Structures are given as structure tokens and as C-alpha cells.
Amino acid sequence: MTAPQVSMDDIVALCKRRGFIFPASEIYQGINGFWDFGPLGVELKNNLRDAWWNAMVRTPPLAPEGLASSPAGEPLSIVGVDTSIIQNPKVWEASGHVGGFNDPMVDCRETKQRYRYDHLWVAVLEGADDVPMFAFMQGESGAAEKKLEKVAKKKNVPFSVKKFPLTDLKTHDFSRVVGPDSDKAGTLTEPRQFNLMFKTYVGAVQSEDSAAYLRPETAQGIFLNFKNVVDTTRVKVPFGIAQIGKAFRNEVTPRNYIFRSREFEQMEMEWFCHPTEAPAWHEFWCAERTRFWKDLGLTGDNLNLRKHEQDELAHYAKEGVGTFDIEYRFPFSAPGYGELEGVAHRVDFDLRQHEKHSGVKLSYFDQEKNERYLPHVIEPAAGLSRGVLALICEAYTPDPNRPSQVYMKFHPRIAPTKAAIFPLVQKEGMPEIAEKLFRDLRKKHVVQYDAKQAIGKRYARMDEAGTPYCITIDGDTLSGQTVTIRDRDTLSQERVALDKVAAFLDEKIGA
């Protein structure tokens, strides 16, 4: 069954109207690619964040048969860190984020190869305007010249080669250029500066010596602390290090609401394991992570597990078993999907790189097996901001039969507000009882008190906020010490004893 077609515009309007998400710096006409979370949005985000931290760090999964050093059924070992957004710039050279990406680059649309713009040359037949040019890497003109020779024979023109740097060619003429690894003309993109990291300067005086970057992923902070954690926390491979935090990418095109924004939040866990066990752990984490999202209500066809094709793998994942994406069908991506979480096999790329660049030994010594090695890494990396968006999209439920026309069907565990407490009318002592109940419940749950306006309007408000339960104090409360609890999804009401309301919420929300 496919979800009813809802428009992204309607979701955005509700998020604004009810205080989930606002455009950042809106009173100054906003800023492209940045968003603020409002009162309901931050509760929702915190709930997702806490659910992840609980699932990974506080109560990690139990060890599967035959993989972990601990016996099957024992909890896996995962510890948390919270590392700095700004690190020594050498970190990003080691990780591969700068270097190849700071110079203007030219991509080949066909082969997906990427070349330094200033390292490419082209070879062309002198005096022939209507034949292809062949690009080659500086100093490796052999293949290009052979191809030109063929062309010269075919066209019956003299074989007289002219060579010059690609930078001398107008980008308009790129349509005539055959890429170094391609055999079609016009597949090279215009040169582009790939500077996707935000740059800043450390210290009050700005100079290139003090340049630094805002982290483009939280993962590196974990690798930087691998040795610290091993040395101080008695963890043994296999184990995990988890982190939740902001990351920044100067995206070319921020798009699709908060899906691709320039400042976002990640939830990443690096699972360090023996190289030979990495494929099995990869499979394990794919299943675990899928289950996590399903438990939060992302069910059915809207969730999809997809293996990356070889040519779309990141630089660190090429040698491993690959990357799986957990994807969600957003209204803007339908019928396709958008990435929610990637489970990648990063092999030992990061530890190896940091060992090389820092000169610090990062290998792990297994006492029992008397074996020293660089652990492989399985990385489940989820987008917290994207997760929030997926939860919002999944929750958005049009319903022409109710006054609000729409309600937010959040799983009670992640709903921003768990319950609202209403006195049915503002008299006969009802507000006093309701307020006391409110003060009582709020110690443990996010609850709201609302006595204003008609009861129907108050229910409607809570439907749009996605509050799963509305507790109403009425005439029978005065005589029988019971309240009604209205269920957001079914609209049905049940009577519950006043002193059992807290237990009711605990049970429903799983507190």
C-alpha cells in the first residue's frame, strides 16, 4: 500500500504554523540552507536523539552468536564521546576532505573520474576545428596522440598535434573534449571549486596559518579519540564509539527543506572490529539500524534498504564490503527515496590515514590472540535532522473528518508533547484539579495545560501538535475521581482513575 500523496508545502506550512521548524534568521530574509527548530521541533529532535543514544550507548544490542568477544546474549560495548567541531586542520588532510577538494576540479560525467583542472592538458589537430580534442593528464599524452592519429587518418588531414593546458581552453569548447578515460566528447564538467568545508580562522588575527574548518562529519572526532578510548576505558575490540553532534557542509545546492541543509546534526557510531569479522558485523548493523527506524514508526514501503553501486562508493569504502543506505520515501523524493542513514564499511582507511599523518601508532593489540592489527570500521551514520524530517513526513496524516483536517501521528515515544490536560469548563473547581494533575505529570513527561476556548478547539490544537493523549477533567471527576483520556488516532475516550493517569502515561510511552 502506498502512502497517500501529501504535498511538502502543506508539511512545511504546518511546521511553521505550529512551531516545529522556522527559516533561520527569517526577519532578515533568511539565509540559504539554514533552519531553526521551534518549541515542538526541538522536543521532537531531542526525543529522536535520546532514542538513538539509548539504543546505541545506554542499552546497545546484544551480541550475536560467534562474533563478539563477549558471549552471545551479552550487551555489546559502546561508549560515547562529544568531540570538538573545530580540530587541527591536518585532520581533514588525513581524512581526504582537503587536498583533492581544494583545487578546481573537472569531473567526467561518464566515467565519474575527477581530475585536477590544472593537471589536465588537451591535444588537438592543428588547423582542424571540427574534430574532437583529447584530454590527458599532464605528461601522459601518448594515448591522446594515438587517438588523434586515427582521427587524422580517417579525416584525411595532416597529423600535426598541438598541445596546451586545459585551462587555456574556453569552457564553452569543453563539448569538443574527450575525457582522458572516456571515448565520448563533452562529458567533462566545467571546472569547479570543491570547497565544501566551512573555513574559519582560529585566534583574533586572521591569516592562512590560522585557517581551520568546521567539521563536515562527526566521524573524524571519533577516530581522533580511538587511542584515548582504548587506553582509558578498558574496552576490547570489537567495540563502538558513538557521537551525536553538528556538522557543516557548504552544499552547492541546499534543497528540499531541512533534508540538505548546510548545518545539520549527525548520529554516528564507529564499530571497531577484526578485519575478518567486518562483513558479518556490517550485516548485523544493517539489520539493527533498520529495526531502529521501524520501531519509531517508519514502517512499510516508505523505508528501503539499498546497496550502493561500486561507482558511487566514497573513497574510504571502495575496498570494503560496501555501503548500505537506509532510505525513506519523502514526499519530495517519491517515488524515489532519500538517504536517512548509511551503514558503511570504512575498512581501516581512517585509522591508517591518521597513523600516517600524525605519526602516532593506532593499531590495536589483542592480548588473547597475541595479535596486533588496525581494526576495521563499520559505521552506521544517521542524519538526526533528516530523521526528524522523516518522522514529521511519516506523521503527517490528512483527515477530512476531523476539525483540524490533519493530525500528526507521532509514535508516543517521540511525540514532542505526550499529553495535554484540560478542564472541560473553567468553573466548579475543574481548573484546580487539572492544574494539580498538570504539575504532577510534568515532573516526568512533557505535558501542556490548556483551559482556553472550546474543548473541540483544544483537541484540534493538540492534533496538529501530534500530542497522543488529551486528559480532560469533567463533572464526573468531581464526583468519581476519574478523567477521560482521548486517543489522538482513534478519537475514542476512556475513563481512567485520576490517580492512575501517571501510570497510564508511563505504560503508553514506555517511560
Next chain:
RNA sequence: GCGGGCAUAACUCAGUGGUAGAGUGGCAGCUUCCCAAGCUGCAGGUCGAGGGUUCGAAUCCCUUUGCCCGCUCCA
């Protein structure tokens, strides 16, 4: 980055050269024993921003910012 579209109240929108509007929402009061009910009232917009044309611009022109769609990009 390229091409197209859009921008008027918190939301959805009307207003095509002559005094800024509606519905919804919000707030206050009255009413009200269960689903945006009723009555009364109130707040909120220099029409995204800047410049130009004009006696006069939300309206026409230019620039710019933001959003949406399609390419491109997303290591």
C-alpha cells in the same frame, strides 16, 4: 552553478497604477459538561529587500535575497 516559477497578516490566499482585504489561526471577555460550537471585542502587514519610472507603485522596470521545480552537485 544553469534554466523556469513564486514572494501580500502566524497559515492559506484575493487584490493588475488611486486610502491594504478575506478565511483560518492567535489573544481577551462572556457562554459552554467533549471535538476548530455561539456572542463581543482586540492585536497583527512600511505588500521579501534596495533602486528606478510616475502626480501617485503591492501592481510597471532593474538589481538583490529567500523559497519551489528541473538539470548539475551531494566527496
